Amino acid sequence: MHDAFTAPGRFWRGNLHTHSTRSDGVLEPEEVIRRYKAEGYDFLALTDHFIGLWNYPITDTTGFRDGDFTTILGAELHSGAMANGELWHILAVGLPADFAPGNAPHFLPVEDQETGPEIAARAVEAGAFVAIAHPQWSGLTLADARSLDSAHAVEIYNHGCAEGCDRPDGAAIADLLLSEGRKLSLIATDDAHFSEPDHFGGWVMVKAEQNSPEALLEALKAGQFYSSQGPELRSVRIDDKAVEVECSAARSVIIQGVGTGAKAVHGTSLTRARVPLDRLGDSPWVRVTVIDSAGRRAWSNPYWR
Template sequence: MHRPTAFTAPGRFWRGNLHTHSTRSDGVLLPEEVCRRYRAEGYDFLALTDHFVGAYDYPIVDTQPYRTEDFTTILGAELHSGAMANGELWHILAVGLPTDFAPSHSPDFHPVEGQETGAELAARAVAAGAFVAVAHPQWSGLTLADARGITAAHAVEIYNHG
């Protein structure tokens, strides 16, 4: 039995990426160059989601200057706070964040006392108007109990390439 893929079905489809980094955190290209390359490859949209931790000065990169008539950008970040069952910080994509989103108390990639939980951070991002996704759950070591504890997420990233 042959099942049609989503991209052969009728309708308008947009090519985009909701999770990528620049030199504002651990990426290798400047934000402008990241946007230029995605636009040159025919992408319709890009969310530059650098790591939102103190070590990188909690960046929400303003990519609006790189928009064109056929390429848009969405402001966002990869948020980190609260320990998962394995002791690692949550990795939460927040796309559509306002530029004044208040930082979590996440100086780096290690849990600290008094830090908001991943669930609290996700809920705060949703309340600020963001689309929230749990980032790379396999790579992060997400457990089923972790997954059930974060009810504010809209999605789970199912593919990540590094």
Template sequence: MRLSTFTAPGRFWRGNLHTHSTRSDGVLPPEEVCRRYHAEGYDFLALTDHFVGRWGYPIVDTVPYRTAGFTTILGAELHSGAMANGELWHILAVGLPADFAPSNSPDFVPRPDQETAAEIAERAVAAGAFVAIAHPQWSGLTLADARAVTAAHAVEVYNHGCATGCDRPDGFAIADLLLTEGRRLSMIATDDAHFSEPDHFGGWVMVKSEENEPGALLAALKRGEFYSTQGPELRDVRVEGDRVIVESSAVGSVIVQGWGTGAKGVHGHSMTRTEVPLDRLLNSPWLRVSVIDAAGKRAWSNPFWRDVAGGNPRHA
């Protein structure tokens, strides 16, 4: 079985899915945020300012900042309902229509008559968005919280702003627990850039698509045809018998993770084709791959399911 991420037609496009500007609590205007991502070699950007009344429920029009080689996807970070810790939910929604109806979220304080996180996530998916549970570790998210948002396509497993700002970048624990319970999710790495600290250009997605165009990119995201990275490249992931074959840029570790405690790593120097035996993972219904280079930078495949051709059961 070869992952559809690597067999789908088209090429990989580099993009950031979580970004802020002066339209909410970022420090740069939208046009400068877009300029910087374009200048740094990104192919696309989703500007996702905070969708609260304090800033007029912004879904920022970034269409004027598109060029022949750079596109944008409209989106927002949605806030509605309280988590178990009493704080307001953060839901990333990429691909929202410009007229997406506001929730009753005037600020970052939960209100008793708000939509729940599950309800606003379902509404965003129905409106055409790719939806992710944002920064679980930073939010203090519990597994019960995460279980409730059944419409989400993905979990944000690495957030660069949370890494640089508070050393809480992780979402893998929540994502792996949901996977083990049978949820079929993908995983994204993002910046969550505000440009108030070194929170930018540190984690991104590589989306496989025939076109660098919002509709095509969104469809590929929903199908899970992408991987996430801090720099290393994934070039192929496939299952052959009792092993996973990983082709990548030069790395020192390749690790396959699965159900429960199942994991197996292979370590070396400048590895570009690595075979990982599945002796500890033979009964795992899902697998995912991490690679780590000599500088400690990582890349992550999406989880893939062994009962589905191409590994990914999601459809746009």
């Protein structure tokens, strides 16, 4: 993965997981997009449920693009059963408009349908950036997560799952997969339906030279982004002894690695911190979490040492 902080371009703010009346959201696509634009977002992926119940929508948002705001086509894919018997939820951003439907007539597994890993691999082949959606909410097991071997990312935070059931987390599954050598990135999303306060709570900051679907998608696949609920990450630098982080005002800067490997530096209105690596041993990867005084977090992607 490339470093978002040294890559060319600027940061663009976007939400990658959103629903409208084309599936189970309560707002028309036009109003969803109006609200994200009004809140200062630069781009949006409208990812309605790709399921027979709603005629397998890939919602056409191309008409809402302008000089200040763009959209990326996508969907939340469903097919096959996880270990708990429930249907897979797989986020696919950057799908072609003619991505072929599978056999998922409703939210229950049926015979003769693709597995979750199969439809995820098909989405990747079609050019999409694919993420394991809301692992904690889904009741995803590590074996489930391992099987989805074509995914680019894990949702480390899902705001809709935070507000709706207090199950927002993907860090545990992500860290276990990273520790097995999986080169994954970490995304924060809204999963907005606008039926509860599930919006404007988690986003990605993508470093690209243009706010275009093509440039954003390339940067997402390259890991040139970080995720946030509010704090800004401005720089992450790693040497043999420490990780140096520059950020907006924070109370904690934390680094994590394999197993129990982690170290935090705490303070008041921290904008720079040097966090020693001695507690992380020879962990092959390191990631950063920044927490502000309101408890809001920002997450870097993993750095492979």
